[in-house]
Amino acid sequence: MAEDEVNYASVVFKPNQQQRSEVKREETVYDEVKVQNKATEQTPVTNASAEFLPDKKSNRRCRHYQQLACCLGMLCIILALGIIAVSVYHVTLIYEIDETELNQLKENQTTLNAVNHNLTKLNNQLSSDNEDLKRNQTKLTLQMSNLTQVFNVLDKEVTNLTKENQKLKGKNEELKTQNKDLEAEKKNLTEQTQQMTTPWDELNVSRAQWSIDAYCPRENNNRKCNACQKGWELNSSCYATNNADQGEWKTWEEARKDCRGKISDLAVAINEEEMKIIREKSWQYNENKGYWIGLRVEDGKWKWLDGRNLTNNSWIDQSSPSDGHCAISLQNQGFKSVSCDEKNQWICKKKALSV
Missing domain, CATH: 1.20.5 (Single alpha-helices involved in coiled-coils or other helix-helix interfaces)
Known part of the structure; x- marks a missing residue:
């Protein structure tokens, strides 16, 4: 002033x-x-x-x-x-x-x-603090928005997990009931097993005796053991060619069931030598269309019964696999792809006995 x-x-x-x-x-x-x-x-x-x-x-x-x-x-x-x-x-x-x-x-x-x-x-200073507070408010508002979104997502997940938990509780109750049933069934099976132990032991003895008789037949009060039982041919393994009458031909599954009943399975080829053996045993005549072997299509691929994939596609005339098809073997023609529901003759294979 x-x-x-x-x-x-x-x-x-x-x-x-x-x-x-x-x-x-x-x-x-x-x-x-x-x-x-x-x-x-x-x-x-x-x-x-x-x-x-x-x-x-x-x-x-x-x-x-x-x-x-x-x-x-x-x-x-x-x-x-x-x-x-x-x-x-x-x-x-x-x-x-x-x-x-x-x-x-x-x-x-x-x-x-x-x-x-x-x-x-x-x-x-207050103006500067006010600007800082405004910036902090903006950041906090953004963080609040993000947290709200995360909370909503988590809330939905919690809701879903709650529903799943309720379902799991229901399934748990069902599993408890099934467990009780299985425990009762186990108890019954245990009792049945105990009851069957003596007959099973007797059956094992019977099977052992049968194996001895099959691989070592008695001749003139003497036994002579062979690598393959009677009716099977030895070629590194034992092969049985089932030349049934046409009325007794079987589908692929039926043929496999017959082989397994003989403690064997449909023939599989591990190498070129075994592939040739299988082809030689697939005799050819007018009515015969081929012999079932242990090769079929699984998940769009040719697979042997032992789980191996068919690596050499030249072994089969139809390299493009189709679900529901199995392989047959025919002498001088190799392997062919046909429907597994067709009825044909079959070849079984099992390991040879070491003597």
Whole structure:
């Protein structure tokens, strides 16, 4: 705040215009009387002119007026000086008061400037904090949105898991019931196994005896053991060619069942040699279309019964496998692909006995 300038008015007291005129007129009369007195002292007065001169009483009155006028003038001067003194004192007092107030205002202005500066810094800091809070609010809003989405996903998953848990509880109850049934069945099977142990042992003895009789037949009270039982031909393994009558021909599954009943399975070829052996045993004649072997299509691939894939596609005339097809072997023609439901003769194979 700029320092204010104080202008002090000058006070000048002037006597009244009327009073000045009266004093001036009295002084004029006084001068005329003095002139007349001097003329009287020099010139004798006649009776005729004596009538027109002022008397002593009039002179005293004039002097009285003059003194009165002087007193009034002096009084006016004193009054004017008093008024001037009072005005000067009043103006000085006002100036001192204004100077004190001005100093106080300067101090207040300095304080207010410092406060304003601090408030400005605080306002700037608050503005910066407000911007940071806005940015943080934006980040928190985005995080809140993401968390809400994650929560919704988790809530759905919890709902699904709750449903699955309820289903699993139901299945668990079913499994408990099935377990109880299986425990009861196991108990029954255990009892049956215990009951069948003696007959099974007897059956094993019977099968062992049968194997001895099959591989080591008695001749003239002597036994001679062979690598293959009677009716089987030895070619690194034992082969049995089933030349049944046409009315007794079987499907692929039926033929395999017959071989397994003889403790064997449909013939499989591990190498070229065995493939040739199987082909040589697949005799050919008018009514015969071929012999079932242990080769069929599984999952779009040719597979042997021992789980091996057919790696040499030249062994079969139809390399493109079709589900539901099995292989037959025919002498001089190799392997062919036909429907597994057809009925044909078959060849069984099992390991040879080491003697």
